Amino acid sequence: MKPFEFIAKLAPIATQDMRQYGVPASLTLAQAILESNWGTSGLTQKANNLFGIKGTGPAGSVTMQTTEYRGQTPYTVSAQFRKYNGWHESVTDHTKLILNGTRDKPMRYHGVLWADYKTAANEIWRGGYATDPKYPSKLISLIEQHSLYQYDLPNPKEEERMKIEQLTTELQKTQEQMRQLSEQYASSLKLLNEQGSTIKQMNARLTAVEASKPAKVPAWAEPAIHAAQEAKVLNDPAGSYDFYRIMTVLHRLGFFKADK
Structure with a gap:
């Protein structure tokens, strides 16, 4: 599968999950690319596991070799990974993990929710998702290289705040226009009053002339x-x-x- 095909297949799923739960679509896509090597990894091929999530999934589990880190030192171990019936289940499980965390730290990944892609990349690593110290930079590189940030949606609260600010600005403009119109009306009314006074004076003079x-x-x-x-x-x-x-x-x- 070519990169653009991989992104085209996964982007709608990632965007929908972001719309519902706030997990940045760019993060979901970048992690899937990195963890599955564009869907070509043995874990993805055997278990539809895009994110390297361990444990038992809806379709059982598979045992695979994986690389872990102690500080900067990598080492290889065997681990049990979740197996899924399709990619959609894998994305759903990834979202649940971020939302629910682990028993000891249920909010460990909440720093990624509705975050910008750079913050999300660092927060997912800080929460303990991966031990590779270069994990955030790898994710950010993938996001920027393939413009994955274009799939991110604005935070509804932030979007609402922006709408309020926009409405406030429009209201201020309207108030200023009304103030200017009020001043113009007052000026026109003053001129009319002055003209009316002049006409009255002229009428009075004509009346006086007629009377004479x-x-x-x-x-x-x-x-x-x-x-x-x-x-x-x-x-x-x-x-x-x-x-x-x-x-x-x-x-x-x-x-x-x-x-x-």
Whole structure:
């Protein structure tokens, strides 16, 4: 099986387990690659055991040689490993081990849950999953080399927090827009009030001007108005007192002479 085929087969299972339980899909994939040598190890071929988990599985067990470490020194021992009916069972058992740990330390692997791939790689080793001191770096190398981190999902709590932050930011923007609109409204209202005041003043002045016009031509201005009409320089006799005064002065100066 080629690497891309191995990943394509296992990635959906690993992603589903992460969605349900929080075990990083990148960690599951990297461990499966490392422990099974891309599915070619004798343990995987004989027992569908992708992760080198010891004990008895749903399909029994097999005895295999394995390498352990005392500090930096490797040594080989025989051990009993779990046997599965398929890869899906192997992934499920791997997830259960991380969730339940061991009797003496049930939370020994909880540091990997919803962790980034580098943290998860170190926490699985720190919990005692493997004795190889280079185990974390090997996992991280595989994850980065094959971009396995792309299969990791965000922590629902972190995702919820990000959504809240996004909504808060949008709310703040909306509030700022409302504040600006409120200021624009207040400015427009002030301008309208000022314009209304100006119009009132103009109306008052026009009313005053209208009020200053006499209802008819004053008696003292009648000779001038008649003269202006006879001279055909005035059609409408209506006017203000100032108008009648000017017409009277012009009449006295002899400006209005009828045509002969």
